[in-house]
Amino acid sequence: MIPFSVLDLAPVTEGSTPAQAFANSLDLAQWAQGLGYARYWLAEHHNMPGIASAATAVLIGHIAAGTSTIRVGAGGIMLPNHAPLQVAEQFGTLASLHPGRIDLGLGRAPGTDQATARALRRYYEGAETFPDDVRELLAFFAPATPGQAVRAVPGAGIEVPVWLLGSSLFSARLAAQLGLPFAFASHFAPDAMDEALMIYRRDFKPSARLAQPYAMLGVNLVAAQSDREAQRLFTTQQQSFVNLRRGRPGLIPPPIEDIESYWTVTEKYGVEQALACAIVGGPQTVREGLSAFLARHRPDELMLTANVFDHAARKRSFELAALARDELAKAGS
Missing domain, CATH: 3.20.20.30 (Luciferase-like domain)
Structure with missing residues (x-):
């Protein structure tokens, strides 16, 4: 794994x-x-x-x-x-x-x-x-x-170890040219992810620092005991993105029950596009989501982020993600 x-x-x-x-x-x-x-x-x-x-x-x-x-x-x-x-x-x-x-x-x-x-x-x-x-x-x-x-x-x-980070093709090309590991910011800007990975892997030149390409992808992952609870926790991240787009970044807000009442149709579209690389749900949903993401994109490493309001719930989210990782490893995924 x-x-x-x-x-x-x-x-x-x-x-x-x-x-x-x-x-x-x-x-x-x-x-x-x-x-x-x-x-x-x-x-x-x-x-x-x-x-x-x-x-x-x-x-x-x-x-x-x-x-x-x-x-x-x-x-x-x-x-x-x-x-x-x-x-x-x-x-x-x-x-x-x-x-x-x-x-x-x-x-x-x-x-x-x-x-x-x-x-x-x-x-x-x-x-x-x-x-x-x-x-x-x-x-x-x-x-x-x-x-x-x-x-x-x-x-x-x-x-x-020096990595290049990016959300476009620019850093993918530069990381390939310099022979450096590459981390793509798919957790908030996924649009160019597939093309950036392709360019990085195709054009990679071995260096004294790295012999072969090594790509890491970012994923929002919010896990809880049920899909419904995870989706509620995820509204913290969704609100934060809306607030940023409104020009009012602030402290991290608590989750809400009805995100649909918080954003406009246009804001919803923009946030869902930005957070398209998100796996949100209970243990089975998380396991299936991780398996599908890994099978499609084949990253060398996965970097998870979870903007969860409650610290204990945030720790639990990473624990459930680790359990899913271990279960996938046992299954040979």
């Missing part, structure tokens, strides 16, 4: 605080480690009241220090917001503190609005600059050479 991993945005729920979100993230990471998940990734977002993972490298250090075997990383660091040298130093530090357990996923979008991008003091000049920034970052991880004017300390010569 392929590895399953976890994507976390350190959600801040209504009535809660970032401090509680961080405590929940550590608890969930420890839970995921015990359930056999391969990685625990955190995503960089800024100026989002319901997402507390803005200082992503700091939070990765917190999670890695509280776990022992699960890989911990960024899914991802939005490179336009950072100087490549600083990213190399941060992740060189993390990898020195937690050898063999740190991943670095890179995205090319600022991950925020223009005003916040200005506040970050970094200016996005366009997609054409991203490949150069990636190459510069990779060079900082290479062993330092005599006379090298600028080196990452720590960072130079430290092995940190």
Whole structure:
């Protein structure tokens, strides 16, 4: 069975605080480690009241220090917001503190609005600059050479797996060209998933970092004891997407009984399109949904995310997903 991993945005729920979100993230990471998940990734977002993972490298250090075997990383660091040298130093530090357990996923979008991008003091000049920034970052991880004017300390010569993330064909092509593992953001932008996978696998060039293509896909997975309860829990994610499209991102809302009364027909269409890669239901529905998704797309790894309001229900969702994974493995799926 392929590895399953976890994507976390350190959600801040209504009535809660970032401090509680961080405590929940550590608890969930420890839970995921015990359930056999391969990685625990955190995503960089800024100026989002319901997402507390803005200082992503700091939070990765917190999670890695509280776990022992699960890989911990960024899914991802939005490179336009950072100087490549600083990213190399941060992740060189993390990898020195937690050898063999740190991943670095890179995205090319600022991950925020223009005003916040200005506040970050970094200016996005366009997609054409991203490949150069990636190459510069990779060079900082290479062993330092005599006379090298600028080196990452720590960072130079430290092995940190670097992934490219994307929701379009751009990063698929770049990951193939550079010989890097690729993670597609199918959990919120699935439209180009099949074509991106095809391009990545077809055009992949082996590198010193990776001998053959390795693709990970994101999936929203909300599991509960019944289909009805899982669908109710999923309304938290659906509301969050509607709120974002209305220009009113806020704290993560509790589930509601009737999502149809919350959104317009147009909003429903947009959210359902964005969240098309979602498996929501009881144990049998989840098992069947996972089996069908894996059979169709054949990813090398699956990254699950679950924006569930109640922390105990969120842990239970990942537990049920792990049980489905193990049952599929026994069945040879």
